[in-house]
Amino acid sequence: MHRREFLKLGAVASGTFLVGGTGRFGSFLDAPKEIPTTDRLVCTNLVDNIYDIFAKGGKIGNLTITRNTLPHPYGSEVSLLSEHGLAFHLESFRGAEEKQILLDFALTPRTLTNNFKGLKVDPATADALIISHGHEDHYGGLPELAQALQGKAKPGLTLYAGGRDTFCHRWVVQPDGSKLDYGELKQGELEARGLKVVIAEEPTVVAGHAFTSGHIARITDFEMSPPAARLEAGAVGSACDASFHFPPGTVKMEAKPGDLVKDIFWGEHATAYNVKDRGLVVISSCGHAGIINSVRQIQKSTGIEKVHAVVGGWHLAPYPDELIAKTVAAMKEINPDYLIPMHCTGLRTIMAIQREMPEKLIMPSTGTRVVFGT
Template sequence: MHVDRSNTRFCRCNSAPRQFLCDAVDRRELICGGGAALVAGLLAGLLGGASPASAEKLTGEVPELDRVTVRVLIDSYQFAVAPGRKIDGLDIQHFGWGIGDHPPARTLISEFGLSMHVETQRGSETRNTLIDFGFTPEALNNNIELVGLNPGVLDALVLSHGHYDHFGGLVGFLQRTSGRLKPKLPLYVGGEDCFCAREWTGPPVQGDFGVLDRRALEKADLVVTDSVGPSLVGEHGFTSGRISQSSFEKLLSPSAMTIGIENGLGCFPERLAEEDRKPGLVPDQFRHELATAFNLKGRGLIVLTSCSHRGLINTIKQAQAVSGVDKVHAVIGGFHLAPYQPDYLRQTIAALREIDPTYVVPLHCSGEPFTDLAKAELPMKLLRAYTGTRLVFDSRSS
């Protein structure tokens, strides 16, 4: 077969099983699916696509922690004058302004994205985990500096899913902290589809939604770590693994994936679920979505949902099932309820009431209609947090 390298740069996949045709295939070009698996595998190293390391599987009892501190580094907005308060086993601290002992020059940046830093303590051990990276590196780097987080203490990074408002700040963060992070720092992802190029297909604006740069991850000396199954994170926490859909919740797909590699970016088809190995845009099923959870001694799970595309209730139940811990102390993060109608929100509230978490902390994509309803229906459970808020959960009564 003659391959003309002069013009076409994109791979065209024929519909016949295990047949393919790729034009201008070289180390920087697109690899197509189906029968291209062998070629893709041979070129994977050249394209910066070495198979991810396997995460340490979650076996036995999950670690019990004495303290879990969650700092919201990026959320959709900030309320600078919100008063802090202390309740049983929880200290709520809001950031305010970046004033300190000098006149104001800059303050926290809020944007449509999410990033959370978690510091955990077990006896004399302390571990630090950074979960998601917001929409822009400008916001993430600015906020990390203002809250005084030293990137050198980080023990693990977690990317909940491949949406730009969760990974957009990652590469710029890695560039800013070059030489300051621990060597071979693990980055936990939920599967190869995390790396697929995406289009935003839902309202209000459609278009290119970015692709995670594998080459930048390798340059930063990260160890991309596959957490398809429930896995330990930083010795103290654990990921949900793939989130099953067992409740009433319906998956909305506001984005679509392009399958393949172009110029070293994208996802390798042979590493995806078979039903996703199609040419063109494939509706996003979020099979790779992860939640991250921590078990506070005597209190229960603190579940960081990130975005809950596969359902808030499904996410919580997954964390309960893989950990063997039924009690949920707090659920924090994006609940992805903004697109849903009031009847669906009421079903969610009813399911939360049955799970009975001590605290519910909606962020990011949860939506004001849900927050308003939860305020009325779960007044003693609902807590508000914003960009900069620090939630200190202690196993001891205060």
């Protein structure tokens, strides 16, 4: 690609970030569509980094929380496994209608399959699948699951991804220069196993009950994608074209296919529900786009201000205290009723939430079921 062409593409990317979700990346308000409302959402954390059998459950405010404890006698049932990864089962109700969505698929098929059994979740009853972004700790169990569902899944079972870059090869470059392979989810393999893949760059209704954020505009000046994250450049014009993944406003030399370029997680998206009489439940996964940006994007695209809960990863574990403080302050301003910080959020952020908003904090744990709504 010529440099002039790259700069033109860079300007397009930059404009999209600056305008905050209008323009190319629209909202429900641009082209009025009905924003689905559900009476109740039952969110099961199938797999998370944390497994704490002493985390508080029961009735907390207007939530009902069921914790998973060890089987008694031990060994009589499947015990849950925990690992660096995330997976959810989302079951929602509107009147007599019930829908089930699987969001993200942990790091290993072994853990995901084990916890499906332990939590008595049958993946064959899923109405839709969502993948948040192309990191292995979120898609790891998906290829095997797609294989296991062949001939058993509901007809036309669809996987929603937030951008074509979900299917690019990911890497992490360590400070000493060594590279960690973060994997590549192969769209063709999933399709060959019978899944339909939809790239949802715009806010998209899923299974008639949930919706995705579409591309998340970067509106805060303190949130950032992980500095060590890299994406393997693909051919010019492809989803992994390097020019698409340089941060807006930066000037870079043209990259050749195979080069590792900074990963800005262009196609990462969040999932949300609008729960009747409660408000938005926003579910981030890694939160590389910024947890505040993610919540703001969902608010902006729906025109709904009230946030009932923020669930999922904030990706602040590796970041300095100053960034944690700014994020927690911005979340305090949004003022959700509940915060369930998981996965890559990190202990220092959980402690900051406990200091600043103790009444909102619900501790995460693998196997937890939270009922939002009536």
